[in-house]
Amino acid sequence: MAAPAISGLREMRTSRSRCSSAGSAIPISTPSRTSGATPCTPSSPGVVTDVGPGVTKFKAGDTVGVGYFVDSCRSCECCSKGHENYCPQVVHASNGVDLSGATTQGGFSDVVVVRQDYVVRVPESLPLDGAAPLLCAGVTVYAPLTQYGLNETGKHLGVVGLGGLGHMAVKFGKAFGMKVTVISTSPGKRDEALERFSADAFLVSRDPEQMKAAMGTMDGIIDTVSAGHAIVPLLELLKPMGQMVVVGAPSKPLELPAYAIIAGGKRVAGNVVGSIADCQAMLDFAAEHDITADIEVVGMDYVNTAIERLEKNDVRYRFVIDVAGSFGAAA
Ligand SMILES: [Zn+2]
Numbered sequence: 001m002a003a004p005a006i007s008g009l010r011e012m013r014t015s016r017s018r019c020s021s022a023g024s025a026i027p028i029s030t031p032s033r034t035s036g037a038t039p040c041t042p043s044s045p046g047v048v049t050d051v052g053p054g055v056t057k058f059k060a061g062d063t064v065g066v067g068y069f070v071d072s073c074r075s076c077e078c079c080s081k082g083h084e085n086y087c088p089q090v091v092h093a094s095n096g097v098d099l100s101g102a103t104t105q106g107g108f109s110d111v112v113v114v115r116q117d118y119v120v121r122v123p124e125s126l127p128l129d130g131a132a133p134l135l136c137a138g139v140t141v142y143a144p145l146t147q148y149g150l151n152e153t154g155k156h157l158g159v160v161g162l163g164g165l166g167h168m169a170v171k172f173g174k175a176f177g178m179k180v181t182v183i184s185t186s187p188g189k190r191d192e193a194l195e196r197f198s199a200d201a202f203l204v205s206r207d208p209e210q211m212k213a214a215m216g217t218m219d220g221i222i223d224t225v226s227a228g229h230a231i232v233p234l235l236e237l238l239k240p241m242g243q244m245v246v247v248g249a250p251s252k253p254l255e256l257p258a259y260a261i262i263a264g265g266k267r268v269a270g271n272v273v274g275s276i277a278d279c280q281a282m283l284d285f286a287a288e289h290d291i292t293a294d295i296e297v298v299g300m301d302y303v304n305t306a307i308e309r310l311e312k313n314d315v316r317y318r319f320v321i322d323v324a325g326s327f328g329a330a331a
Helices: 128-135 137-147 164-175 187-196 208-213 276-288 300-311
Strands: 004-008 010-012 044-051 063-066 069-071 094-097 103-105 156-160 179-184 201-204 218-223 238-246 267-270 295-298 318-321
Touching: 044 128, 063 128, 128 137, 128 164, 128 276, 128 295, 128 318, 137 164, 137 218, 137 276, 156 164, 164 179, 164 218, 179 187, 187 201, 201 208, 295 300, 300 318
Parallel strands: 156 179, 156 218, 179 201, 218 238, 238 267, 295 318
Antiparallel strands: 004 044, 010 318, 044 063, 094 103
8 A cells, every 4th residue: 555654643632523422522532432433633743664665755754744634535526626625535534434444543543554645744843742733723724714815914813712723823823924813702811812822912702892892803713612602793803805714613503694794795614624735835834934733742641631621621722642652662
């Protein structure tokens, strides 16, 4: 098989997934309690340990990454246009079903075998641990920023929620030269937004006066919140023809009255991760601008505690599991 094998670090996502039981949302990184399948930990940077016949893009020793998916049909319209993340047969890195019918086990495995076309090169200047969440959270916010022209100097970007996805959106927005405003329900996030991540402004979404003062000022909004929330007050922050991109996944439907987008010709889109090309472009941009995720590295023996903390949203801002270190292997 034309596939390099890699070993290294794994990221734990904090966002919610559909692999939930009895109506309670469970972080995607937790074991699926209903199926008993491998826990999901999608993003994996590491080092190529071996290559199969026909591999031309990578060689042993290369630093590479595997993102949220490891294969797709390679023939549908999405695949042929370079949007393989939206292929109907996309094969997720963990708990997916590959084209041979086997369940993928990218989760806590120490070695991943994957086709070279679904592998990205991690620039040497990026540390593996801080790069791990870039392969999922990073590309999830980077791809729509570039796709919708929200990567232009001087434009005003609103980032709703300052978590794993949100802090990456702030970093990319600032690197693009944008004015970045963090919007949060938590006034306590102000110092982190302004000082730790150098956002230009901070809005408390529960403060009607602050929200009113910012109406009609934003070119785009990245909404990263996975808890239920009202989006009409957020849409009011957009300029006419402004673009909102939803990357969080609340379990309850978002309420979108037509008037909120008809007046002003506003647009709402969704996004999940990005294509392989998006992921490579994001990594190259991150290396150029010294962007990594803020992380807490843990060993395999800390996973259960990390899962408990994820359920309480107690992480700044992503857990990364040192799989290779935990198994005593060279990363
Ligand atoms: Zn396809």
